[in-house]
Amino acid sequence: MKITGVSFFAYAVSDMKKARAFYEGVLGFKPNSEYDGTKNPNWVEYDIGPTTLGIGCAPGMWDPSPKGASAALEVDDFDEALATVKAQKLPIVMGPHEFPPCRMVVIADPDGNRLTLHKRKK
Numbered sequence: 336m337k338i339t340g341v342s343f344f345a346y347a348v349s350d351m352k353k354a355r356a357f358y359e360g361v362l363g364f365k366p367n368s369e370y371d372g373t374k375n376p377n378w379v380e381y382d383i384g385p386t387t388l389g390i391g392c393a394p395g396m397w398d399p400s401p402k403g404a405s406a407a408l409e410v411d412d413f414d415e416a417l418a419t420v421k422a423q424k425l426p427i428v429m430g431p432h433e434f435p436p437c438r439m440v441v442i443a444d445p446d447g448n449r450l451t452l453h454k455r456k457k
Contacts, residue, residue, distance in 0.1 A: 345389040349445075350445065351376070364388070405449040405450065408450060
């Protein structure tokens, strides 16, 4: 078996409306797919470069966990991203940090899922 890349990251959410307000309203993602066949889908996907981030609401089968997986999202302008985090009063879990190859801050979505906003240095 040879792994060639990452197909998608996925987070469980407890409230799709609040989650979408965060991912679409705060982070500015545009949904590329919605599944469930109803007016209130329980799975939404967002393309981010060559990768996809999915959010799903399946209480009792798949619950949010602030200790679970984390996606690192590359940002174009770290200072602008950090200003947005502060303006929106989003919870900062860790950082911001400055490392030789990058800058990053770890935030949480409404369910406590961790997301890293990351900027590679040139």
